[in-house]
Amino acid sequence: MITEKLQTLNPMQKKAVLKTDGPILILAGAGSGKTRVLTHRIAYLIDALNVNAFNILALTFTNKAAKEMKQRVCEITQSGSDVWVSTFHSTCVRILRRDIQNLGYTNQFTIYDADDSEKLIKEILKTLQLDEKMFSPKSVMAEIGKQKDNLITPDVFLETADNFRLKKIAEIYKIYQSRLKANNSLDFDDLIFKTVELFSKNADILDKYQQRFKYIMVDEYQDTNTSQYKLIKLLSSKHKNICVVGDDDQSIYGWRGANIRNILDFEKDFKNAEVIKLEQNYRSTKVILNAANMVIKNNFGRKSKSLWTENIDGDKIICRCLDSDLEEAKFISEKINEKVKSNTANYGDFAVLYRNNALSRVIEERLVLSSIPYRLFGAQNFYSRKEIKDILAYLKVIYNPHDDIAIKRIINVPKRGIGDSSIEKVNAYAEKNSISFMEALSQANEISELKSRSKKLFSFYSLIKDLSELSEEISVSQLLNAVLDKTNYISEFAEESKSDISGRIDNIQELINKAVEYEQNNEDASLSGFLEEISLVADIDNLNNDENRVVLMTLHSSKGLEFDYVFMAGFEEGIFPSFRSILEGEPNIMEEERRLCYVGITRAKKQLYISYAKTRLQHGKYVYNTASRFLKEIPKDYLDLSENVSKTENISSPVKITKAENKFKPKKTYSGLKNNYAANIPSPKNIVLDFNIGDKVRQMKYGIGTVKKISPAGADYEVTVEFEKVGEKKVMAMLAKLKKL
């Protein structure tokens, strides 16, 4: 069975699978089949060596990778579902939920996202009377995060801090940690740090997990930071069966604490480690792979490795210099339509990759105009929308009444006449009596300073108390409905802003859908489980391969994925490499940008498109950029420049254009998804609507309605529909998928 399957592997892959005992580093180049090796390795352990699936741990960075690996393991071995495959963060949450009481938290802890953390930092800055200009919450957070990634406690940090600023940040860090603890909450970095702390302080607990995890596998090892490294080291130190897979050339998370030394020094860290290199690429054409190799060659301090492929040469990389960001977007959409209309590709075969999220907007707008279905990842995360954060804050408070950040978020949302001064008074009372904010609320009547306002505060307390009691009996989705119902959340905000309310209602509905979905997928569904999933699931985890839509994402998000046709947009100095990386002047920083470029190029299987614009709108101004230095690192032989009208690729140094000059620059011809579609847009040709004015139609979110008006807009039609539930709305026929009844 499994031995037959091993025959499909190449010699190096097979060697990696068969070497099951002791430390092993698999240096897996892009597209060399590392997931295949990992999954076969797991299957081999189970089916050939009779290892209990329960004794295997596989760690990944994203839920998507975990999900995919689990699925593929299940395909090749029956007991695959018993293997513990999950991300570092979820693994740690699982461990902490069981044993965190040893560190003085309760297992009802909540998880803070970056937003929550920043709010807490801001509060602390206020109490310390520090200027937010000197200590911007973001930079403070970044500094604290850096310490946490390196397992440095506030006290140790204070000792090493050698200037005023760092000393102050150490002080903030200390208070931050104590506040987190008082709130019974952990931030992202804590999830790893606290698990390491738990293991370090409790030999018996560590022993329990060491016993269990006889075989450990780590994906994307080049992205591990010091705390993750320590975690792996601790867990594997008993059985020493540790298999890490990674590619130093794809290390692109240095800014998140990833320590490239982890992979470069693996053989020193783990005695008797074997190193296996997977150098045959099965993904890309020769042209693409060679171009990638030529770029990455410019980095120093790499593990020696040379990727090759037996694939065909393939077409040259189409490289295009456009006049503006709008032209670039047009170029991309035209190329996509060309291929799709000639039936050589589907929308789902394309990805558009860019260095930062801001670049997606122009492209997105153009895709809408061209009626190209797409899916945008990253950007404004669904869970970071106001209304979603509000509702989730209710759930968090219900689950963990010590979560002051969540309480303060919702205590006056919807408006209940509770302002800052009341909150301050409750705060003072809580501190004086050393009780939590929520406990203080329960005693609101005793706080004389509140006078008549105490009623409002107490009724908020009762509201939460009622909901908490309810939460014991009902499901998460029912609880969500109860929250909406008891707070009048929707009707309250319906009054304040009439403009974008339907979008917000949609979002809330979507949240309820997600809760229902969660309940269906998990037998042991619980409030904590739902909150966890939401905190730890990234946007990209929902990438669905069979959606048949063009995918738009950052270069970072694209790691681990592959597409037939890849566009790398915004290939400009100041964009990619980023302005900041140029400014830093640090070779290490620039090398990471180059690795990012390598990652991008190697996502493409058949054809790569590189584009850059002479000018683009940034911060409301037109900016001139020159072609990216990385473009010059790709030999001309690999580039197809024939489509460029003018050969003026290299423009003089970046020039900032002032407002006054702006009116002479290219003008936007269309702006945004909602309004003024300009005249030079093709009229609809390819779509025939099967409904007319007066017909009843159905739309997924809005339900049933009557068509009021139909007008051409770009290559689609804008349809005005009077919906029974949500009233009149304007939607695009194709995008909204209107169905005639």
Next chain:
DNA sequence: GCAAGCCCAGATAGT
């Protein structure tokens, strides 16, 4: 306590 309005600063990347 709250809404409106002004002003200023600000933009890598994401578990």
Next chain:
DNA sequence: CTGGGCTTGC
């Protein structure tokens, strides 16, 4: 251009 913070006038 956008969002957050702060001021102001109810």
